[in-house]
Amino acid sequence: MSHPRFHPRVLFTKNFSVTSAQIRALEDSPYEVWASHSDPHHGMLAAAPHTLTEPRGLLGDDYVAWLLGTCAEHGFDLVLPGKERERLAAYRDTFAAQGTQLVVPADEATQRHLERKDEFLRGWDTDILPIPRWTTFQSVAEFDAACAQLRQDGVRLCMKPARGIYASGFRVLTERPDLAPFLRGELYQLSVAAARELLAAGELPVMLLMHTLEGAERSIDCVAWEGRLIRAVVRRKGAHGQVIEDRPDLVEAAARIAQHYALSGIFNFQTKDQAGAAHMLEINARASGGLRYSMAAGVNFARLLLDAATGRLDWDALPAVETGLTVAEEKGVRAWRA
Incomplete structure (x- = not known):
């Protein structure tokens, strides 16, 4: 198999901290590794041999324009984006036209x-793997109806936002308040009564209610x-x-x-x-x-x-x-x- 003879210049853009481990794993690779982040003290920049500071506050097409210009200026062969990853997918051909391969996991819609x-679960092929019973809600009334629909002896319910990362907003629901889990530091339990009070406090995003798998x-x-x-x-x-x-x-x-x-x-x-x-x-x-x-x-x-x-x-x-x-x-x- 023939390989390119040069060392491709690769840019990892602003992303989560786990990207630092990926960058360090490329130390002995045939790639010239760069990282960019808006925080000059972020671990990504400490891990990379070459770095850039991203401007703060750029979003959407403004961020795309900045990245296009940066790639042209520095001659990046490949870019692995973190920030605005979905939006950038629509510009793969634009980046390719100036010689940069944009490595994104899928097109923007996917x-x-x-x-x-919620969309993912609705369209999931259960021939691959089964899924727990679930539904959505966006109000306290819908939450009550969802609980009535999914309640089953011996099965706990859980809720989480339809969009979120790292278990943000995830809670396992208990029928009654229980002080013992709180004192043990179990942060992911919440009584149904406390959940109803929280859910009534403001406008809700789309939320999932699901059977908890034990x-x-x-x-x-x-x-x-x-x-x-x-x-x-x-x-x-x-x-x-x-x-x-x-x-x-x-x-x-x-x-x-x-x-x-x-x-x-x-x-x-x-x-x-x-x-x-x-x-x-x-x-x-x-x-x-x-x-x-x-x-x-x-x-x-x-x-x-x-x-x-x-x-x-x-x-x-x-x-x-x-x-x-x-x-x-x-x-x-x-x-x-x-």
Whole structure:
């Protein structure tokens, strides 16, 4: 396989802190790595050998214009955007015309579909994985009706915004107030009465009400190119670390997701078990906050993505995923075999 002889210049734009781990993993790669952020002290900039400071407050087409100009000025060959990722997808041809490959996970419509969890669940193919029972509400009256619709003996309900990241707004509902979980520091429980009081306090976004799945929770970190899965790492979450599991069924689900949504990039999906069967919760067309744990399984997600984008990837010699590891955070990520 022939490869380009130059070192492509790659820019990671403003993104979440997990991007720092991706950048550090490219230290010995054939790429000239740059990072940009509006905060000059952000970890992304500390991790990258070359940096730019983004102007504050730019949104939408103004941000697109700034990025186009920056790419032309610095000669970036590839850009992996964080900020305005969905909007930028509509400008891939514009960037390509000036010599920059914009690496986004999907077109704008697909990314927005995945971000809107109600739309995603409504259109989900349950032949891939089942989903819990769910509905939506936008008022206290609708909340009451949704609770009546989904209430079932032995099943707790939970709620969360249809759009959100990192469990923002997620709460498991209890029928009665209970002081004990509060005193134990369990922040994600809320009584139905307290929920009703909160929901009445202002205008609501679209909210989801769902059956709470009580089994094991997993996060599956994936990288794909043009709808073809490159690698997937399955993490089972626990109280004292996360276990990298050998789960061919969930890797197969990852491959079907990548193909169904024609994904090109790092993405993640979340599952929870019910009666021993994994159920789909959500797909995020971005790197998860726990990606660094999956990297400990021997998968350099950013390198695989860049190699695929530049035609350097050897699909017949992909790195093995090391399973059976327990991974935890202790002065950095560490992994060990039980």
